Amino acid sequence: xxxxxxxxxxxxxxxxxxxxxxxxxxxxxxxxxxxxxxxxxxxxxxxxxxxxxxxxxxxxxxxxxxxxxxxxxxxxxxxxxxxxxxxxxxxxxxxxxxxxxxxxxxxxxxxxxxxxxxxxxxxxxxxxxxxxxxx
Numbered sequence: 001x002x003x004x005x006x007x008x009x010x011x012x013x014x015x016x017x018x019x020x021x022x023x024x025x026x027x028x029x030x031x032x033x034x035x036x037x038x039x040x041x042x043x044x045x046x047x048x049x050x051x052x053x054x055x056x057x058x059x060x061x062x063x064x065x066x067x068x069x070x071x072x073x074x075x076x077x078x079x080x081x082x083x084x085x086x087x088x089x090x091x092x093x094x095x096x097x098x099x100x101x102x103x104x105x106x107x108x109x110x111x112x113x114x115x116x117x118x119x120x121x122x123x124x125x126x127x128x129x130x131x132x133x134x135x
Contacts, residue, residue: 006072007111009036009102011063012049012131014079022082026066030075033065036104038113042131043123045094049131050116050123053100060129065104065111076112083114093117 008030014023016032037060040053051061068075076097080086083095096117101108 003099005099005110005112006068007033007102007109008066008068008075008079009038009063009100009111009113010066011042011051011061011113013047014082015064015131022078025078026075029070031067031069033067034104035062036065036102036109036111037062037129038100038102041120042126042129043116043120044126045116045120045123049126050095050120051113052116052120053098053113062128062130063113065102065109079114085114 010026013020014026016027038053039055039057039059040051040061041057041059042049042051042061080097083097084090085093085095085097094117095114097112097114099110099112102111102113
């Protein structure tokens with residue numbers, strides 16, 4: 001997978017329709033492309049979900065794809081802070097940023113996403129693969 005991309009895939013509290021300061025920043029500064037998915041498992045961690053990428057899984061994690069059109073480093077730093085990534089947060093960090101293949105309208109596109117970085121067996125799976133803030 002590529003080491004760099006201008007695409008970002010979000011599947012939780014940063015999707016369109018979610019209302020928090022970081023989501024509003026993302027939505028107002030970057031270009032929404034559409035809904036996509038990656039093979040893996042989505043689960044409820046707390047008021048937010050976590051996901052793991054499993055290339056051979058038949059399960060899908062659905063979310064929104066954005067093109068990062070401006071201030072990429074600033075955006076990634078803001079997202080890393082939001083997701084608790086860095087030495088200033090508890091180690092191991094709960095999430096990690098990776099570039100994975102995301103499927104949108106039949107095309108596979110490399111995109112940054114934030115994947116769960118710890119054991120997840122204790123968290124309830126979201127069978128639909130779709131996060132809702134109402135959960």
